[in-house]
Amino acid sequence: MDKVGIGVIGCGAIGRIHMERFQKVPNAQVVAVADVDQAALDRAKAEYGVSKAYQDYGDLLARKDVDAVSVCLPNFLHCPVTVDAFEAGKHVLCEKPTATHTDEAIRMIEAGEKAGRKLMIGLCQRFNGSSQVLKAHIESGELGEIYYAKCGYLRRSGIPGMGGWFTTQAQSGAGPIYDIGVHALDLTLWLMDNFDPESVLAMSYAKFGPSGKGSGGWATPxxxxxxGTREFRG
Structure with missing residues (x-):
């Protein structure tokens, strides 16, 4: 069986996890990586045996042996890099969240359809063993009609200190709902097999970040x- 050539764009913590997982897939091989940080490239080459590394991801996309790419970049870069990958004829596995704005997500989907290539977002909670078991019980009818669900994701990491894109609103998008909330929401919608909302009531709070009580007195918006609460059709 021919191996699928993988390119990983972004060699930070998430990018390295992708490389590690691809090494466990018999018919996949990471053939090239890209990152603006040379030190990150050197680490990827040393730890995962990748011989081709580029600071310009366009050079990676130009390779004929790259069939698909993992986009492991800050949220605000998901859309432009994914669209470029589709235009280069590659399939795309993009880290969550899809994008920072709805119009960007639509642009990504349309670019994939135009190119005839697949887009998958890294919402991995669906594939956990417990999620698969619960899905099977629901689909069998054993649990009856599921008409209400409640989900949440709480992470206690303290007030963020001075950071980069992660604590910058324009680059991260929307804080916890984009970072961890997407997992809880996607899993719930998938289990209920209902993605068609009739109404949405949402709320947002920024109490601790702007207080200036984080590391070094730094504040984040x-x-x-x-x-939020969603009511679904059907």
Missing amino acids: VPDLRG
Whole structure:
């Protein structure tokens, strides 16, 4: 069986996890990586045996042996890099969240359809063993009609200190709902097999980040709590 050639764009913590996982897939091989940080490239080459490394991801996309790419970049770069990958004829596995704005997500989907290539977002909670078991019980009818669900994701990491894109609103998008909330929401919608909302009530709070009580007195405008209620058709 021919191996699928993989290119990983972004060699930070998430990018390295992707490389590690691809090494466990018999018919996949990471053939090239890209990152603006030379030290990150050197680490990827040393730890994962990747021989081709580029600071310009366009050079990676130009390779004929790259069939698909993992986009492991800050949220605000998901859309432009994914669109470029589709235009280069590659399939795309993009880290969550899809993008920072709805119009960007639509642009990514349309670019994939135009190119005839697949787009998958890294919402991995669906594939956990417990999620698969619960899905099977629901589909069998054993649990009856599922008409209400409640989900949440709470992470206690303290008030963020001075950071980069992660604590910058324009680059991260929307704080916890984009970072961890997407997992809880996607899993719930998938389990219920209903992605068609009739109404949405949402709220957002930024109480701790802007307080200036984080590391070094630094403040961030990124929300620290988001929540909402959805009513679905059907």
